[in-house]
Amino acid sequence: MWKNSSLRCLLALTILCLRSLIYSQEIGSVGHTQNLKCVTHNLRKMICTWDVSSKGRHGQTDFCYTTNGLHPPVCFKTKEKRVEIPVPERATTVTITTNSISGTAFATKEFEIHKKDISFVPLTPRILSLTPDFSTSTLNLKWSDNGSVFPYGLDAFWQIQILRKEAMEKVTQVTYYSKLTHEDIILSWNWTSDMPLECTSHYVKIRCYINVTQFVGPKDWSDWSPVEEVPGIDTEPNGSGVFPQDTVVAVGSDVTICCVHEEGQQIQRMTYGPEIYPMIHLSSRSSAIRVLNASASDTSGTNVVCILSEDEMDGTVLFVGYAPDIPQNLSCETSNFLIIKCTWKPGRPSGLYGKRRTKYSLFERISGKNVSCEVNEINRDCVCGFPVLADQKTYDFILGVSNPIGQTESSLLVDLTQRVNPKTPEKLTVSGNSSTSVRLRWFINGSFAEIRLLCQIEISSGHSERKLDNVSMPGGKFSTYTAQLNALHPYTKYQFRVRCSAADHFWRWSGWSKIEEHTTLEAPPARGPDIWRERSPSGKSLKIFWKPLSLSEANGKIVSHEVSCHLLETPLEYKEVTEPSNSTEIKLGKNDCVISVVAKNHAGSSPPSRITSVELPSDNVKTDRAVAMGNGIYISWNSYPNMTCGYIVKWCHSSGSEPCSVDWQKFPSNTTDAVIKSALFRPGVRYNFSLYGCKSSGYQLLKNITGYTKELPPKRAPNFTVEETSSDSILVKWEDIPIEDCQGFLEGYRLSFAKGEKDALKPRLSESGNPELKVKNITDLTKKSLKILDLQGKTSYQLDLQAYTAGGLSPPNSLYVVTKEDSVGLIIAILIPVAVVVLLGVVASIFCYRKREWIKETFYPEIPNPENSKALQFQKNICE
Structure with a gap:
């Protein structure tokens, strides 16, 4: 019995020990701490999290940490598996004790955390706003960088993702960079969609990465922010239309155009201009087309039509043009110190008109004043006015240019006193009661009191070159200006006009004023006329010639010439010859006298011109040939030391039934050659010159000269006849050619002959190319006949006779001659065969x-x- 009881007790004790051992083993494994992770979001605090091996219930957790044992541990209790502690500067020992529900510690674990074990992950960004601009298809994103929790100067990278459609298909992802400033800054970013925002919904989300170079632990992107949405028109119950509406794009752009329809409708087709484009499905209520590399549209734009059914459609207009060019050659000036006029070249036309046209504005930075400029895009007349400001000379202009596609500007700094282009002078008048001076008056509309003006007067007349006279004068306010011109020529019709500019800082001349005419009064002739005389063949009369004075010498209208003859201060004869005669004859008998000629106009008489009638005898006067120069006749002579008052060359035509018109030219004593020119000279006309030497006692004929300005071929060949023919020869004779037909100095004759019958259709011998053609050149001008030998009997010959000069051959004269029969030869010809x-x-x-x-x-x-x-x-x- 006892034994059984003892056995039972022993068995119970054994079972109790085993259960206690099993429980103690379970207690040892339950609540075991593992997977400790620490993450910092701001580099000051870090959040540590861990796992517990048991899934059963447990009580609070004791969390203690120390730093290298230098300080007592810091402990606190937490019901969560998560604590926030400062980021340690060195390695940290962490002890985590897991307690039971009753508060009994049943698991403790110790960890050592190093800096490299701490991860840095920024906090998830928060989008503050996402605002759409439907007119430009632009999204505006705003968010805070939370920079106040970070040290100054850190680099922050923001990854922004754009999504589209209900399925949130990714459109693009961009990285935005910023610098943290130890303050909370609101960052803003714009993104323009290639598709109108009305076409479909758009979504945006964002995350952050902060590059802390001194942080040794792992660094990573933050989590994505919650998605922000901009809903499209296709999300509205009754939303419909074609987008974008009447927008403007640049040439070469790729354009997306969408059609949003109501529920129950269906798009049949979409057209851009005359072309049908394939459609892109966006949603159940929205489709789009894509136009690539859009070309410039007409002034009224290009129609986009969305056909929903046969009788229902919607549409929009697309305007395609160019962004404005940078204005070129910007220039500003004032013409009156009231308005500054700025001009420029606009460059390439934008192709946009009306309310979409390119607009210009002129901003002056010193004064801060801004004016709008009206520029006609079609006429491209780029002018803008800016008011002159009181007490301001320097202007710093910015010309702003903008249209819906873009904008640009050009700048210019000007000192207004150096950019003066006065208005055109008005009301020019000319007055004067003198033969050599006039007074000019003119008015300039403008206020030029602060500068001096330089005015240029143009003086021109019919017989002189244009002359410019500069006059400097003080400027005035809306003033009349005067100028005196002297040293003008008498009895001359002048044309005057005026222009002005700034005197000290020349910029540009004004326009020329209207021309004003004025004729100066007459004055006595400046000199006597150029005169010559010739004694008649009988020697009893003397003909006096004079040349008309030029306009610059006559000083007025010549009305007459006084001709007088004096012998030892005794007047022998006096005549007054009225215009237009330029010669007269005086009866002298056998006397000689000094002839005086005076030109007269309404203002007075010229100084007298004098010449003696004495002609000294000449011996062995020779005739030389002159040299043709084309534009004149070159003559030369030997020097005659005893000719103290020069030489006179007189000439006239060498032939003609009427008396020739006498002309002459005077040369100084040191001259030995000259080229004689005259408007009356003609090529091919012979002129005879007489060279006279002048002595104090009279004039002496030195030699005669004949010549041409240019030699031409003779007008005709000499007339010639056949004087005698035989069976083997022909004798021809010819006449002289009249001088007027020679047209040059005759150098010889050319006689051509060859066998030939008389036939009007045959070419001339010189043109026939006949191999039997023979030519005789006669250079002896005294010879007037030639016998042609070695001819054949009873044969027809053609003879051509031509004269020639240095200018060429004359036309030929032709004869046809048949030689006589040879009788002796005939007899011999018969006898020999017999x-x-x-x-x-x-x-x-x-x-x-x-x-x-x-x-x-x-x-x-x-x-x-x-x-x-x-x-x-x-x-x-x-x-x-």
Whole structure:
């Protein structure tokens, strides 16, 4: 019994020990701490989390941490498996004790945390706002960088993701960079969609990465923020339309255009201009087309049509143009110190008009004043006015240019006193009561009191070159300005006009004023006329010639010439010759005198021109040839030391029934050659010149000269005749050519001849290319005949005779001549054949006589008797 009881007690004790051992083992494994992780979001605090091996219930957890044992441990209790503690500067020892529900510690584990074990993950960003701009298809995203919790100067990277459609298809992902400033900064970012925002819903989310270079632990991106949505029109119950509405895009852009329709409708097709485009499905109520590399549209734009059914459609207009060019050659100036006019070249046309046109504004930075500029895009007249401001000389302009596609600007700094272009002078008047001076008056509309003006007066007349006279004067306010012009020429019709500019800082001339005309008064002629005289062949009268004075010398209208003749201060004769005569004749008898000629106009008389009538005798006066120069005639002569007052060359035509018009030219004593020119000279006309030497006692003829300005071929050939013909020669004679037909100095004759019949259609000998053509060149001008030898009898010959000068050959004169028959030759021609025949007959007779036996035997042999033939005898024997 006891034994059984003892056995039972022992068995119970054994079971109790085993259960206690099993329980103690369970207690040792339950509540075991594992997977300790620490993450910091701000580099100051870190959140540590862990797992417990048991899934059963347990009580609070004791969490203690120390730093290298230098400080007592910091402990606290937590019901969560998560604590927030400061980020340690060094390694940290962490002790985690898991307690039972009753508070009994049943598991303790110690961890050592190093800096490299701590992860840095920024907090999840929070989007503050997502604002759409439907007119530009732009999303504006704003969020806080939470920079106040981080040290200054850290680099932050923000990954922004754009999604589209109900399925949230990823459109793009961009990285935005910022610098943390230890303050909470609101960051903003814009994104322009390639598709109108109305077409379908758009979504945005964001996450952050902060590059802390001194942090040695793992660094990672934050979690994505919650998604922000911009709903499309296709999500609205009654939303419909074609988008974008009447928008402007740049040439070359890729444009997406969508059509949103109501429930129950269906898009048939979409067209851009005349073309149908394939559609892109966006949602059950939205489809789009994609126009690539859009070209410039017309002024009224390009139509986009969405056809829903045969009788229902919707649409929009797309305007495709260019962004404005940077204005070129911006220039500003003032014409009156009231308005500053700025001009520029706009560059390429934008192709946008109306309310979408390019707009210009002129902003002055010093004063802060801004004006709007009206510029016609079609005429491209780019001018803008800016008011002149009081007490301001320097202007700093910015020309702003903008249109819906883009904007640009150009700047210019100007000192207004150096950019003055006065208005065109007005009300120009000319007055004067003098032969050499006038006074000009003009008005300039503008206020130029602060500067000096430089005005340029243009003076022109019919007989002189244009002259410019500069006059400087103080400027005034809306003033009249005057100028005195002197040293003008009498009795001259002048044209005056004026323009002005700034005197100290020249910029540009104003426009020319209107031309004003004025004629100065007459004055006495400046000098006497150029005169010459010629004594008549009888010697009893003297003809005096004078040349008209030029306009610049006459100083007025010449009304007459006074001609007088004096002998030892005694007047012999006086004449007044009215215009337009330029010569007169005086009866002198055998006397000589000094002739005086005075030109007169309404203002007075010229100084007298004098010449003596004395002509000194000349011996052995020669005639030389002049040299043709094309534009004149070159003559030369030897120097004559005793000719103290120069030389006179007088000339006129060498032929003509009427008296020639006398002309002359005077040269100083040191001259020995000259080219004589005259508007009356003609090529091919011979002119005769006489060279006179001037002495104090009179004039002496030195030599005669003849010549041409240019030699031409003679007008015609000399007339010629055949004086004598024979069977082998022709004698021709010709006449002289008149001088007026020579048109040059005759150098010789050219006689061409060849066999030829008279035929009007045949070419001239010089053009025929006849190989038998022969030419005789006669250079002896005294010779007037030529005998042509070695010709054939009774043969027709063509003869061409031409004269020639240095200018060429004259046209030919032609004759046709037949030479006489040669009788002796005919007789010889008959006798020779007869003699040959007789001689041949005699030779044949002699030959035949001597060879008569041979001839007889050859041509007439003897015939034998047949009876004596041996052949016949043989035949006879056979028969027998």
